[in-house]
Amino acid sequence: MRATDLTLAEGLKALEKREISAVELTDAFLSGIERLNPRLNAYITVTAEQARASAAASDARRAKGEAGPLEGIPLGIKDLFCTEGVRTTAASKILGEFTPPYESTVSANLKRDGAVFLGKLNLDEFAMGSSNTTSAFGPVENPWSRANDPTKRLVPGGSSGGSAAAVAARLAMGATATDTGGSIRQPAAFCGIAGIKPTYGRCSRWGIVAFASSLDQAGPVARSVEDCAILLRSMSGHDPKDSTSANLPVPDFAAACGRSVKGLRIGVPAEYTLPGLAPEIEALWQQGLDWLKQQGAEIVPISLPHTKYALPTYYVVAPAEASSNLARYDGVRYGLRVTERDSDLRDLYERTRAAGFGAEVKRRIMIGTYVLSAGYYDAYYLKAQKVRALIARDFTEAWAKVDAIVTPATPSSAFAMDEKQDDPVTMYLNDVFTVTANLAGLPGLAVPAGLDGQGLPLGLQVIGRPFDEETVFAVGAALERAADFTAKPQVMA
Numbered sequence: 058m059r060a061t062d063l064t065l066a067e068g069l070k071a072l073e074k075r076e077i078s079a080v081e082l083t084d085a086f087l088s089g090i091e092r093l094n095p096r097l098n099a100y101i102t103v104t105a106e107q108a109r110a111s112a113a114a115s116d117a118r119r120a121k122g123e124a125g126p127l128e129g130i131p132l133g134i135k136d137l138f139c140t141e142g143v144r145t146t147a148a149s150k151i152l153g154e155f156t157p158p159y160e161s162t163v164s165a166n167l168k169r170d171g172a173v174f175l176g177k178l179n180l181d182e183f184a185m186g187s188s189n190t191t192s193a194f195g196p197v198e199n200p201w202s203r204a205n206d207p208t209k210r211l212v213p214g215g216s217s218g219g220s221a222a223a224v225a226a227r228l229a230m231g232a233t234a235t236d237t238g239g240s241i242r243q244p245a246a247f248c249g250i251a252g253i254k255p256t257y258g259r260c261s262r263w264g265i266v267a268f269a270s271s272l273d274q275a276g277p278v279a280r281s282v283e284d285c286a287i288l289l290r291s292m293s294g295h296d297p298k299d300s301t302s303a304n305l306p307v308p309d310f311a312a313a314c315g316r317s318v319k320g321l322r323i324g325v326p327a328e329y330t331l332p333g334l335a336p337e338i339e340a341l342w343q344q345g346l347d348w349l350k351q352q353g354a355e356i357v358p359i360s361l362p363h364t365k366y367a368l369p370t371y372y373v374v375a376p377a378e379a380s381s382n383l384a385r386y387d388g389v390r391y392g393l394r395v396t397e398r399d400s401d402l403r404d405l406y407e408r409t410r411a412a413g414f415g416a417e418v419k420r421r422i423m424i425g426t427y428v429l430s431a432g433y434y435d436a437y438y439l440k441a442q443k444v445r446a447l448i449a450r451d452f453t454e455a456w457a458k459v460d461a462i463v464t465p466a467t468p469s470s471a472f473a474m475d476e477k478q479d480d481p482v483t484m485y486l487n488d489v490f491t492v493t494a495n496l497a498g499l500p501g502l503a504v505p506a507g508l509d510g511q512g513l514p515l516g517l518q519v520i521g522r523p524f525d526e527e528t529v530f531a532v533g534a535a536l537e538r539a540a541d542f543t544a545k546p547q548v549m550a
């Protein structure tokens with residue numbers, strides 16, 4: 058087997074048994090990146106030299122018997138996480154050559170545990186999008202695109218499209234990602250890999266470029282549910298630098314992947330059967346429920362009555378918070394500055410923001426400013442906050458009846474790069490199954506579960522109680538075992 062084809066768990070074993078060194082493993086990934094990144098555009102920045110040096114340091118630690126839990130594992134980092142001394146772009150022109158003097162808590166945790174960073178991964182600009190086509194560094198191609206049909210390039214999903222494409226194409230063993238409304242789970246599903254958005258507060262947001270602070274949450278994408286569990290354990294933990302970080306112990310998530318689902322009650326929300334849902338997706342959902350039933354789980358129909366308001370609520374709350382968070386890009390403190398000889402301060406702001414932000418980011422800033430403005434605040438923002446509370450309450454009531462909820466991850470498989478681009482609302486519909494977990498702060502896991510008629514991956518989603526990622530992992534691993542998803546993308550290292 059090629060080294061790049063190992064799962065993260067297999068890679069750890071191979072490193073432990075000295076069947077491969079961290080330097081060899083890192084070189085294997087770097088040569089894949091060199092060959093395939095020009096086509097896929099998954100990485101914005103490749104830090105080959107630093108990666109080789111940190112792999113050598115990792116081998117030295119292992120030789121001294123000081124191996125950490127992720128010792129020598131090559132990972133990619135979404136370019137929304139600040140990385141000390143490495144340019145961080147958020148896929149926006151407005152950050153210019155911004156090179157953070159500090160490391161995000163999540164990436165620092167991964168480094169502490171021995172991981173090797175290969176580089177920074179592409180995304181939708183400021184994580185706003187579902188197709189990775191809004192990046193100022195160009196779109197990412199889904200590695201499931203037909204190699205022999207360059208006219209039909211597929212999107213990898215978004216916003217963590219670079220993370221998902223890199224992992225699927227074997228250009229990283231795992232990657233960090235973030236999810237505000239579906240940005241981990243939708244690209245994971247589109248690329249045939251696993252990804253979890255943990256409970257809000259599980260991972261520190263410190264050092265992650267902010268989009269919508271009450272919804273943003275970091276999490277891993279990887280080839281298997283167990284790999285996600287291993288990564289999440291390292292990424293998680295209390296951080297006094299993030300006031301919303303939870304001060305709770307971090308369980309052994311990988312151990313939970315081996316738990317039986319016997320006796321678990323699995324909820325099936327009636328409201329997730331959307332009119333016009335593709336029959337293939339409905340069939341896969343039913344298949345997933347049958348798999349869990351065969352393993353001893355009980356299937357329980359439930360109702361989450363406010364589901365239909367989730368998407369409009371998200372697209373009020375998220376832009377509102379974004380307009381406030383993005384006010385800091387003023388051309389004064391850091392990043393891009395566009396000014397004329399006779400510019401005053403206002404002119405500097407306007408020129409910088411006009412040149413620095415892309416169309417989708419501008420759209421969100423305008424929506425957000427509108428819903429927060431005097432006169433409209435009560436009608437939009439305040440109302441959305443109230444509806445958000447009702448959506449969260451639906452789930453609280455459901456947890457009295459069920460232990461986890463299973464739904465499709467996305468309403469379709471990966472679409473072509475030129476589709477849905479001129480209609481933002483059609484693009485927003487991608488998030489229909491995922492935004493509820495963000496609004497309610499719940500953990501959500503996407504598991505690759507099958508292929509559609511075109512041979513493209515489809516995923517199922519497992520939603521769990523707050524801070525009960527262990528049950529989510531147990532159910533996800535049970536689905537994964539039954540699905541036995543072994544299909545591979547067309548473009549792969």
Ligand SMILES: NC(=O)C[C@H](N)C(=O)O
Pocket residue numbers: 184185186187215216235236237238239240241375488
């Ligand atoms: N950031 C996310 O979670 C992606 C979501 N599709 C959005 O555009 O807001």
